[in-house]
Amino acid sequence: MFVPSQYSEPDGSWMVDLLRSNPLALMVSNGAASAAPFATHLPVIPDPDGTGEWSADLSGAVLLGHMNRANPHWRALGDGGISLLSFTGPHAYVSPTVYEVTPAAPTWNFTSVHVRGVVEKIDSTEETLEVVQSTVRAFEADFGAAWDMTESLDYFRKIVPAVGAFRLTVSGAEGMFKLSQEQEPEVRDRVQREFSRRECGRHRETAAFMRRLP
Numbered sequence: 102m103f104v105p106s107q108y109s110e111p112d113g114s115w116m117v118d119l120l121r122s123n124p125l126a127l128m129v130s131n132g133a134a135s136a137a138p139f140a141t142h143l144p145v146i147p148d149p150d151g152t153g154e155w156s157a158d159l160s161g162a163v164l165l166g167h168m169n170r171a172n173p174h175w176r177a178l179g180d181g182g183i184s185l186l187s188f189t190g191p192h193a194y195v196s197p198t199v200y201e202v203t204p205a206a207p208t209w210n211f212t213s214v215h216v217r218g219v220v221e222k223i224d225s226t227e228e229t230l231e232v233v234q235s236t237v238r239a240f241e242a243d244f245g246a247a248w249d250m251t252e253s254l255d256y257f258r259k260i261v262p263a264v265g266a267f268r269l270t271v272s273g274a275e276g277m278f279k280l281s282q283e284q285e286p287e288v289r290d291r292v293q294r295e296f297s298r299r300e301c302g303r304h305r306e307t308a309a310f311m312r313r314l315p
Contacts, residue, residue: 102213102215102275102277104275104276104277107282107283108277108278108279108280108282109275109276109277109278110214110276110277110278111278111313111314111315112157113155113156113157113158113159113276114155115276115278115310115313116159116214116274116276117155117159119188119190119212119213119214119276120145120147120188120214120216121147121243122190123188123189123190124144124145124146124188124239124240125142125143125144125145125188126142126143126144126145126166126186126187126188126216127140127141127142127186127187127189128140128141128142128143128145128166128168128174128184128185128186128187129184129185129186129187130174130177130178130182130183130184130185130220131182131183132177139173139174139177140174141168141172141174143166143167143168144166144167144236144240145164145165145166145186145188145269146164146165146166146235146236146239146240147162147163147164147165147239148162148163148164148165148268149235149238149239151163158273158274158275159216159271159273159274160271160272160273160274161270161271162270162271163268163269163270163271164186164216164218164268164269164271165232165235165236165266165267165268165269166186166232166266166267166269167229167232167233167236167264167265167266167267168264168265169263169264169265170262170263170264170265171263172265175265178220178222178265178267179220179222180220180221180222181219181220181221182219182220183217183218183219183220183272184217184218184220184269185215185216185217186215186216186217186218186269187213187214187215187216188213188214188215188216189211189212189213190211190212190213190214190306190310191211191212191303191304191306191307191309191310192209192210192211192212192303192307193209193210193211193296193299193301193303193304193307194207194208194209194210195207195208195209195210195281195292199291199292199295200284200288200291200292201288201291202288208281209279210279210280210281210292210296210307210311211277211279211307212276212277212278212279212280212307212310213276213277214274214275214276214277215274215275215276216269216271216273216274217271217272217273217274218269218270218271218272219269219270219272220267220268220269221267221268221269221270222265222266222267223265223266223267223268226261226262228266229261229264229265229266230257230258230261232266233257233261233264233266234250234254234257237250278310280307280310280311280314281293281311282314289311289314292311293308293311293312294308296308296311
């Protein structure tokens with residue numbers, strides 16, 4: 102991902118926050134030389150057995166994900182291969198009317214993190230089941246209503262043979278937080294205030310990142 106210097110994340114914690122708040126990633130892996138890359142949207146969580154500490158570029162972190170084994174992408178994955186996980190965070194259109202200056206041009210503020218890493222496919226049914234359960238626990242805690250999966254575990258065991266789980270050990274990451282940094286401070290403040298007033302959650306979440314800028 103091309104990241105102009107002014108849009109690079111000020112701190113690695115920004116990338117961690119975006120991953121945790123926007124865990125639906127686009128996984129991209131190379132296919133045959135004559136074909137396009139494979140791309141699959143899938144949920145991703147940090148390995149709950151990890152230390153909880155993140156390096157500045159996220160290297161060394163372990164992420165867990167899963168996809169349908171019937172997906173050709175799964176068959177194309179090989180242990181030790183490199184894949185990319187693309188996470189998209191809050192984003193919003195910026196109208197030049199907000200700038201209150203002329204000349205001006207419209208743009209789109211957005212936040213994104215690209216994570217590269219080495220893939221390890223999980224063959225064990227029990228380990229795959231644990232990845233599914235860990236994903237449920239993480240998402241129920243962050244986004245759900247504390248659903249108790251106990252009575253559904255037999256159902257999970259029926260469907261888990263069709264699930265392909267994997268670990269991805271991060272080798273590096275880049276974060277792009279394009280939040281009007283190229284504008285004068287007073288113009289950026291106007292954009293942030295305009296986004297904060299919107300009913301749209303994406304605008305307000307983008308404004309929250311803008312307020313964190315140095």
